[in-house]
Amino acid sequence: MITFNNARTVEKALISVASWASEVIVVDSFSTDETYEIVKRYATCCEQRTWPGFRDQYNYCISKAKNDWVIFLDADEEISPELAREIEERLEQDAGRYDGYLAHRRNYYLGRWIMHGGWVPDHEVRLYRKSQGGFEGALHANVKVRGQVGELKHIYHHYNYKDIAEQIETINRYSAAAAKDMLEEGRRFSWIDALLRPPIRFLKEYIFKKGFLDGFPGFVIAISTSYYVFIKYAKLWELERLKEVDSK
Secondary structure, eight states, rough: OOEETTTHHHHHHHHHTTOOOOOOOEEEEESSSSHHHHHHOSEEEEEOOOOOHHHHHHHHHHHHOOEEEEOOOOTTEEEEEEHHHHHHHHHHHTTSSSSSEEEEEEEETTTTEOOGGGGGGGGEEEEEEEEEEEESSSSOEEEESSOOOOEEEEEEEEEEEEEEHHHHHHHHHHHHHHHHHHHHHOOOHHHHHHHHHHHHHHHHIIIIGGGGGGGHHHHHHHHHHHHHHHHHHHHHHHHHHHHHHHHH
């Protein structure tokens, strides 16, 4: 687990693994709240490290594990008891057939579990052999394994935002990082992208993926995702202008 100012959720996350994981390893990016004090009560290994980006921080954290099989958990997530039992059973039954496993996540938002829209389905490799893979990518880094990937049936839970204000702060932070990544990759601002992608994203998530069935929370998710798409391109435009000024 990697952490930064997660005092609201981190204890629940740690409790969900502390009784069955042989190691609990946490790397904290110098939290300014009580996160690290909570972490020290549950972790078998923990330290504080300057933030280098998602991929590098995850890979560094996982490199500290003594075991080959690792599962990563974000500080606002929780492994269900059913998933914990399934993990132990599958590792024994499959006997090395797979080098990683997809796990499914269910998101809790604005007082309800989200069952439709852009947050469904939500799955990625969470359990894997560290000798056979690792995190790749930038802002949305995820695990890539070299061998066969199995699939776990039971879910883990995600308690992502305390409120809409926290969500907006996250959108602001992630859109800035995404714009920076696009600039470094050589992608250019496009009016077509800025004007068309946000409404297309809204229609996809709210209408075609039936986000409307989740009531007002489903509407907020679709709107906020569209806003993220737009502001990402707006920040790319801004970075391009700043780059032009600096080059003069």
